[in-house]
Amino acid sequence: MFEDLNKIPELSSIKDNNNFYEASFNKENILKLFQELKNSELFSFDQLIDITAIDYPSREKRFELIYIFLSMKKNKRIILRTSIKENDNIDSIINIFKASDWYERECYDLFGINFTNHPDLRRIMTDYNFEGHPLRKDFPLTGHTEVRYDDVEKKVVYEPVKLTQEYRDFDYTSPWEGMPKNIDDHNEQE
Numbered sequence: 001m002f003e004d005l006n007k008i009p010e011l012s013s014i015k016d017n018n019n020f021y022e023a024s025f026n027k028e029n030i031l032k033l034f035q036e037l038k039n040s041e042l043f044s045f046d047q048l049i050d051i052t053a054i055d056y057p058s059r060e061k062r063f064e065l066i067y068i069f070l071s072m073k074k075n076k077r078i079i080l081r082t083s084i085k086e087n088d089n090i091d092s093i094i095n096i097f098k099a100s101d102w103y104e105r106e107c108y109d110l111f112g113i114n115f116t117n118h119p120d121l122r123r124i125m126t127d128y129n130f131e132g133h134p135l136r137k138d139f140p141l142t143g144h145t146e147v148r149y150d151d152v153e154k155k156v157v158y159e160p161v162k163l164t165q166e167y168r169d170f171d172y173t174s175p176w177e178g179m180p181k182n183i184d185d186h187n188e189q190e
Contacts, residue, residue, distance in 0.1 A: 001074060004042045008033070011080075020077035027065075027082045027090050034096050037069065037078070045069035045078055048093075051103035053111045055137045062086045063113055067093075084113065092118035110135040129158060 002016045010029040015022045025033055037045040049068040056062055061083035069078050084090055092115040093100045104115045105124040112133040115121055123130065127147070132139050150157045 001043065001076060008036065020079060022079045024081045027084055030091050030093065031096070034093050038096060044071045044073040047072060048097040048099045049077070051100060051107060053107050053113060055111060055135065057137045060085065063111060065090065065107070065113065089114045089116045091116055094118060109133070112136065
């Protein structure tokens with residue numbers, strides 16, 4: 001199969017890692033490439049396992065999008081990677097793999113990656129009023145808003161995050177003070 005993968009012009013940097021293959025591709029070729037990998041008897045990668053992303057804020061092409069497929073007939077997996085810029089779109093593969101529906105929505109929700117021709121691209125894991133995309137490296141650890149139930153108003157309330165740092169008095173004493181210097185001394189004391 002490795003030799004046949006090398007014959008596909010849309011793939012580059014192909015590696016054989018015994019149990020699975022890895023390769024890179026250009027986002028413009030996604031539909032043609034995935035159709036061939038699924039329908040060709042040479043490959044039969046007919047099961048989509050996952051779609052995920054990695055955020056590299058310092059790169060020009062900020063996101064690395066990762067697709068993982070399984071060929072049940074050949075008992076092989078392939079991991080396909082492509083890189084896209086922050087505001088770029090990539091074609092949805094929902095017409096090839098129906099299972100991509102939720103995976104693409106997850107990448108949209110958590111990273112802000114837009115998939116063109118997706119029939120229902122909306123948030124799937126965060127609230128509708130949620131600001132930003134929480135798996136981006138530049139997303140604040142505390143988020144932008146805080147959600148709580150207000151007993152007085154009898155409803156869920158959204159408030160800006162307030163991080164007050166109260167003054168704490170540290171005594172700087174070691175919690176291990178008074179312990180023997182080594183374990184043998186401790187055993188002799190018992």
